[in-house]
Amino acid sequence: MAQEFHRLPSLDEDGEESRYYSRTSLDVVDGSYDQFRRRPDAVDAASTASLLDRKEQTRAQAQAEADAESKENSAPLRKALRLYRKLMGWMLLMSIVILYSGFDSAVVSMVQSVKKFQLDFGELQPIENKPDGYGEGEYWEISAKWLSLWDGVGPLGQLAGTFLGGYLIDRIGRRFSLVIGSIIGCIAIAILFFANRFPNKDKKCLMILIGKVVQGLGLGIMKIETFTYMSEVIPVSLKGAVMSFVPTFTLLGQLIGALVVQVTVDFPTPKSYLIPLASQYAVALPPLLFAFFLPESPAYLLKSKNDTTGALKSFKRLLGRKHDANLALQKMKKTLDEEAKNSSNASYAECFNSANRRRTAISFFAGSIEFCFGLSLLSGISYFLQKCGMAHSKSTMFTIIGILAGLVSNSCSTWTVSHIGRRTLIISTLSLTSVWWTVMGFSGIKQFPFTAWIAGGCATAVVVTCGLGCWPASYAVLGETSSIRLRSKSQAIGGLANNLLGIAMNAALPQLYNSDRLNLGAKTGFLFTGLTAGAALITYFCVPELKGRSAMEIDVLFKKGVPARGSKKWKYMYEEIPMGDA
Incomplete structure (x- = not known):
């Protein structure tokens, strides 16, 4: 021929x-x-054989590099922590944002259980509606209408902040987005602090609502920046451990906030709730300050600025002198280049195309897991236990004990998430959590003096169980599923799920357990029995195992359509990229 x-x-x-x-x-x-x-055909054939040998050598070398990278990605936690000590320091500093989020949620929700706050913002109720353990005197209660608005409409601010943050961090960078979010948060604290200056109670409650919306806006920007930054710079071997910071520092912030409220709860003046509200500045200001010293994300510099020199400088500051910043830069560039072949623009619309639709659905689900296991109810457990018949002081103390137990379990999750697969953790802990909620539900069918204590014990068991598994694992899945190019957009979509479900839950729960509505009390637990069981099934059928996989491996896994069941056994093999005609 x-x-x-x-x-x-x-x-x-x-x-x-x-x-x-x-x-x-x-x-x-x-x-x-x-x-x-x-030239004779034999010479041509020999040349072809030589070419095939060279290609085989190239294939073998590439496979060896892939195996070496896989081994590095599976490095033991202790070794990885020693290797990346400087990077871990930066990540701990970033975690102050998560601490602020937990502190805010504890303070703003727990002041609602303070008697003086209920007197200033609530309505006088008939004495027969007073629950056991409330104490002597008149019974004041914040109406279900305002509770639903505060807890339901309030998160709309965080929803808006999540989407605004997803836009800002790709336009002005991660650092300046953090500055903007911090300034908005500081303004919101002032609105909450001065809300009681109005003579009309409806206006007071309206100012609390405005303050919560504005604070949610700032927190939404700060959290999306933090989650995106962390997921972009941490190595695979530490991804699970670092993403477990989210629930750990959330609980730590809640613990500190609960302790502040516990110290002031019995003050006979408005200081009983004004001091906790003002104390939020202690955690809102530090992110504003360290944003000026934080290295800009290398992924942002490469994607949005095409600034290779700046990205290299950021890697050097993040990793320290002992690491090869050039190698980290080349890996990130290679991954970004491969992802860019599928499309040219990183937009929200691209998250829903055929190549990314499955990844986006998993991100949406991962962002909703914490509300499936009942975080909305657990965040306001002090007020909920009062509705079940527990005294004010005991409900606050019970909250602190529950947070402490959850903090210990989430600290241990650094090990569980680093050693156990995401699917195994999520499915097993959600299944066990459904049992705890079922026990709580049955305890409320008939009211006994110990019903509130059973409800509190089950709530603590939920915090411990989820803190060891599905809570930190869900953030690991959220940080691993999306491609690097679309990470900020996918994080925003995960935040959308988190906020939408949070709005629905926070609006519905007071209608279920408040005494002026359905007054279900502990029977509310049955709702979360169904939600946790459903979430476990969705994980089993839809979420693949991503633990220990690099961004390139995850790209190939989704490109090949590897099913969730059996994904743990799937192994990435180097494949030669087909070349077009010469």
Whole structure:
């Protein structure tokens, strides 16, 4: 069969092109066209065999590099922590944002259980509606209408902040987005602090609502920046451990906030709730300050600015002198280049195209897991236990004990998330959590003096169980599922799920357990029995195992459509990229 020959653009001494290659062998030969044309087939065949040998060597070398990277990604936690000590320091500093989020949720929700706050913002209720353990005197209660608005409409601010943050961090960078979010948060604290200055109670409650919306806006921007930054810079071997910071520091913030409220709860003046509200500045200001010293995300500099030099400087500051910043830069560039081949623009619409639709659905689900296991109810457990018949002081103390137990379990999750697969953790802990909620539900069918204590014990068991598994694992899944190019957008979509479900839960729960509505009390637990069981099933059928996989491996896993069941056994193998015709 006749061969086709092509000349290469190289010149001999006389200026004549004299190098040719065959489309069959791709072997380059010096000399004239006639000499090349008269070459025997055996020589051409030998050249082809030589080319195949070189390709096989290249394949073997690439596979060896892939295996070495896989081994590095599976490094023991202790070794990885020693290797990346400086990076872990930056991540701990970033975690102040998560601490602020937990502190805010504890303070703003727990002041609702303070008697003086109920007197200033609530309504006088008939004495027969007073629950056991409330104490002597008149019974004041914040209406279900305002509770639903505060807890339901309030998170709309965080929803808006999540989407605004997803836009800002790709336009002005991670650092300046953090500055903007911190300033908005500081303004919101002032609105909450001065809400009681209005003489009309409806206006007071309206100012609390405005304050919560504005604070949610700031927190939404700060959290999306923090989650995106962390997921972009941490190595695979530490991804599970670092993402477990989210529930750990959330609980730590809640613990500190609960202790502040516990110290002031019995003050006979408005200081009983004003001091906790003002104390939020202690955790809102530090992110504003360290944002000016934080290295910009290398992924942002490469994607949005095409600034290779700046990205290299950021890697050097993040990793320290002991690590090869150039190697980290090349890995990130390679992953970004491969992802860019599928599309040209990183937009929200791209998250829903055929190549990314499955990943986006998993991100949406991962962002909703914490509300499926009942975080909305657990965040306001002090007020809920009062509705079940527990005294004010005991309900606050019970909250602190529950947070402490959850903090210990979430600290242990650094080990569980680093050693146990995401699917196993999520499915097993959600299944066990459904049992705890069922026990709580049955305890409320008939009211006894110990019903509130059973409800509190089950709530604590939920915090411990989920803190060891599905709570930190859900953030690991959220940080691993999306491609690097679409990470900020996917994080925003996960935040959308978190906020939408949070709005629905926070609006519905007071209608279920408040005494002026359905007054279900502990029977509310049955709602979460169904939600946790459903979430476990969705994980089993839809969420693949991503633990220990690099961004490139995860890209290939989703590109090949590897099913969730059996994904743990799937192994990434180097594949030669097909070349077009010469």
